[in-house]
Amino acid sequence: MTRISPDTAQPASTQRVPVTLVLVLLVTMIVDGFDTAAIGIVIPSLAATWELPAAAFTAPLVATNIAVVLGYTSSSWLTSMLGRRNVILASTALIAVGSALTAIIIDSQSVPFLTAARFVTGLGLGAVLPAAISLAAGSSPARRKESVTVAITMGLGAGVMIGGLLGGRLIAAAGPAMVFWVGAIAPALILIVQFFTVHDNTDEVRRSDQPKVRATALFAEGRASSTVLLWCFAFLVFFANYTLLSWVPTLLLSFGFDPAQAPLGTAATGIGGLVGGILLMLLSVRFGTAKILIWGSALGAGGLIAVALVTTTPTITLLLLAIVGAGLVGMVGQASIAVALYPAPLRTAGVGWAAALGRMASIVGPAVGGILLAISLSANEIILYTAIPVALASIIAALLARKLLSRPDRVSGDDA
8 A cells, every 4th residue: 555645744855756646646637627528528419419509508517617616615624624635535436426417317308407416526526626736746845846736737638638539429329428427437446546545644633633724824924916816817717718618519510510529629628738738847847837827828819819710620720729728728837836836734725715716717707608609699709709818817927927936935947
């Protein structure tokens, strides 16, 4: 049995990266990303089968993200009471249960039941991420915390990519319910692996005796402006990312894609996100995460404008969506900035609240997309409007980079 020591177990400078832990949590994030993308992938098929307009599925999309926000914001409190390991295990189990319920409910053709099942799934999807990042970062050397955070978080993009690549085939072979059955079986299997490999020595301490971290601590000791900027950045990139994640398969129907091909848009965005995450992981050690996110966000905005305004073939459209996905790597990078910004006692809360602000945008984004579809705005116009928050995110990233560079305690190349 492999035991992984937390950052309090030995000096960070003498630690090695816990490869087993990182790999297991990376796979957990892949499962998270797959299940997050699943509902958007199946909407074109469900709309056709249930004979409903695509906008009718706004409620399940929004409910998923509301539950994820609740999971994010409660993760710090849950880990202080139960320990990070137990939160990771319980959240993964909840993802499996929620996805199985969704698969069963598909045949009922009930939007309210589908909404309820996705809410259950979302609670697990949200709670697992901050606990996983905190445990992995806390178990790694100081200079590798950002890279480890990016490595694990980019599993979300890998899961989205896998969902996009497999979604159309699963739907064609066995119907949309099969997407959710895969989304249930995968976390059930990784849960078994987690049980034997994920350990946290701090969980042996009575959690009720530990000080509880409040969100106000993120604004203390000169951190207020940096926290506000980080939250704004997270809100903007999550808004754009989840608007696309939720509606790209549906929007691509207007670009000449059929329902079986439409999930390829999700796959293309996920592939781009994976490539962008790898580049961010490799370059953040040298240049700092925030600096890379300036140009990444600008690239994402440019890609969206090109998709909206340039008449191209489906292949070029998918290529442009991959560029957009690479530019939206800020959804991964914001967690890395939070790890650099906050000390260890605040790390879970810092990651969780930044992600929660982002996930609040992930509620607003799909809802706005659904409204725009309902009022018959064109797919090109919706995509063009989505470029606006991405462009603003580039400006916020520049301000964050300046803030981090001015920190008196910064380590060159590690946290800017």
